[in-house]
Amino acid sequence: MSQVHLIDHPLVQHKLTLMRRKDASTTSFRRLLRELAALMAYELTRDMPMHDVEIETPMETTQAKLIDGKKLVLVSILRAGTGLLDGMLDVVPGARVGHVGLYRDPKTLTAVEYYFKLPPDMAERDVIVLDPMLATGNSAIAAVERVREVGPRSIKFCCLLGCPEGVAAFHGAHPDVPIYTAAIDRQLNDHGYILPGLGDAGDRIFGTK
Numbered sequence: 001m002s003q004v005h006l007i008d009h010p011l012v013q014h015k016l017t018l019m020r021r022k023d024a025s026t027t028s029f030r031r032l033l034r035e036l037a038a039l040m041a042y043e044l045t046r047d048m049p050m051h052d053v054e055i056e057t058p059m060e061t062t063q064a065k066l067i068d069g070k071k072l073v074l075v076s077i078l079r080a081g082t083g084l085l086d087g088m089l090d091v092v093p094g095a096r097v098g099h100v101g102l103y104r105d106p107k108t109l110t111a112v113e114y115y116f117k118l119p120p121d122m123a124e125r126d127v128i129v130l131d132p133m134l135a136t137g138n139s140a141i142a143a144v145e146r147v148r149e150v151g152p153r154s155i156k157f158c159c160l161l162g163c164p165e166g167v168a169a170f171h172g173a174h175p176d177v178p179i180y181t182a183a184i185d186r187q188l189n190d191h192g193y194i195l196p197g198l199g200d201a202g203d204r205i206f207g208t209k
């Protein structure tokens with residue numbers, strides 16, 4: 001599991017606990033996810049390249065550092081990945097955004113693609129693929145496969161929750177892609193849901209159940 005970055009900061013863990021509760025409202029679930037995504041973005045962007053610029057402070061001219069936010073592409077796996085987008089954009093507002101539309105076939109649990117749109121010039125960009133739940137791993141594997149085809153400079157995968165089965169499947173397919181997560185839960189159940197988990201992330205974000 002060397003490629004798994006567990007983000008165990010107390011603020012992240014606290015907010016995750018509040019989100020797991022079944023009586024958390026849609027409003028608070030969504031707000032907590034946004035806050036959590038912003039906190040996770042700190043860890044995900046830790047090694048982002050920076051460049052020097054000359055600036056004028058009110059006191060003097062100095063050399064200072066900037067990141068190039070436009071080089072970062074946040075790729076949301078629809079629809080639940082969208083829940084992580086706003087919080088990340090709060091802290092990297094210049095990031096570009098891509099979308100991969102996948103749904104889980106309820107019988108086979110495999111990922112079926114219905115939409116794919118990324119910015120141009122991907123060879124000079126770093127990608128973070130977003131999906132709150134790494135469950136069977138099928139959607140994450142399929143999304144990263146598609147992103148790989150356009151040849152970005154680097155790829156990371158970010159989820160809120162994973163499970164041992166999802167991590168093993170993902171790293172079986174993409175051993176070089178690091179996973180950033182707030183927790184690895186106990187197991188997957190027979191319906192492809194994470195235990196103890198937090199239920200259906202999409203339904204909880206959008207209030208569709």
Ligand code: URA
Pocket residue numbers: 080133135192193194195197198199200201202
């Ligand atoms: N997707 C979810 O939203 N929740 C799970 O537990 C697994 C997959």
